[in-house]
Amino acid sequence: MSLIELKKVTYNYPLDNEPVIKEVSLSLEKGKVYGLIGNNQAGKTTLCNIIRGFIPSLFFGELAREVMYKDKPVQTYNVGALAAEIGYSSQNPFTQISGVKDTVEEEIAYGMENIGIEPEIMKVKVQELLKLFALEALKEKNPYELSGGQKQRVALASVVALDPEVIILDEPTSQLDPQSTEEVFQIIAMLKEQGKTIIVVEHKVDLLAEYCDVVILLEDGRVVKCGETHQLLNDRTILAHGGSLP
Template sequence: MSILSLKNIQYTYPLETEPVIKNVSLDLEAGKVYGVIGGNESGKTTLCNIMRGFIPELYKGTLSGDVLFNGKSISEYNIGELAAHIGYSFQNPFTQISGVKETVSEEIAYGMENLGVPREKMIQRVDELIQLFQLDDLKDKNPFELSGGQKQRVALASIVALDPEIIILDEPTSQLDPKSTEDIFKIVKHLKKAGKTIFLVEHKVDLLAEYCDEILVMSAGELVMKGKTTEILTDEKVVQYGGQLPQVTLYFLQAFGNQGKVPLTVAEAFSLLKGSE
């Protein structure tokens, strides 16, 4: 069943004449992880802002079409109410830290305070998230004293604290080293197991191949490809639209062509080669 639907969405920013999102329709099913790829200025971040209700509420401009959350237009929700249902993580974690709390524990609790969550429940939830996001050694530190990867984990924990049904991650690993990137994707895996719907904008397609159920490809404001990860990330058209294919997939396509099964990950390639011996 669809939890979030976009129907014939078109959007033009204020003072612009050309739409940046053009006739986009899609349905997100509960509990799935969607990877979103495409070149720069393809409309990925704008689409995220439409889905979380910031367009046109805050960004203004002209929006046509329908955005439905659980069958109800998101225009019927106020921004604060919607934030409890649809969590959003910025590309830059520095912009997501509130700046009004002195410790990581308080930062994680901040959103729950604003929603009036009972104190005992809030303390229990913070303790759970400290463990999940591996922040035990950092819980009493000032959020602004943390590294980029640590800030990103705190920012994500603050979102998950509100227990949203949908979590939108806009380039969450763009400023992170490989170890911190791996940590974020482990959290994505955990959130999927918890039944969350995840909309993940990310350039690191090798990781998308491993964790995503479906892939969406954006180009010049249009949704040009959408389907199962195994179908989209083995299709060379992705490259034509400004996206990338996993390194293993590219190697197999160049070496063997699109013959039979094409692996997406190193593990799949190893299994495939071993089976052909």
């Protein structure tokens, strides 16, 4: 049973002649971890923005065919409501810190405040997340005073705070050292255990090999390969399409 379904989806940015996403068909199941790989211009971030409904509602341009979430077209959802169901964390944690809160604790609570979660429930949830993301010692610190790895953990905790069903992580470890990178992937494993569906855009294929169920290889806006991780990452032909082997 698919949670997210794309059927021959094609997308053009407003001023582009060429589509950046070309006839992409994908079926994403609940509770699995999907690794999205490919060269820098393959269209990975664009595909993530299509899945979370930001295209075409915020980026405009021309989207052909349908993207379904829970058997309903993504366009029929309110973008704000969808953001609570499909969480997104970008590669730059600096852009994800709200800038309006003075402590890590308040920062994690910020999204929950915005959607009107009861204060008592929010307090309990924030404490759980501080523990889960190993942020208890930093809870009184200003988010801007943290290291890149710590900021990324706060950004991730803020996404998880809204309890989304799907979590999209767009190069979550691009600015992190090896230990912080490993910690992020341990969090991914933990979220999977909670039944979350996770899409990870990542260049570190060794980690994808360890944590993903399925790997999708994108090249020039097309899905050129999609399959179980151990099979796809043992297939030498992916090297010709911008993929890499562990």
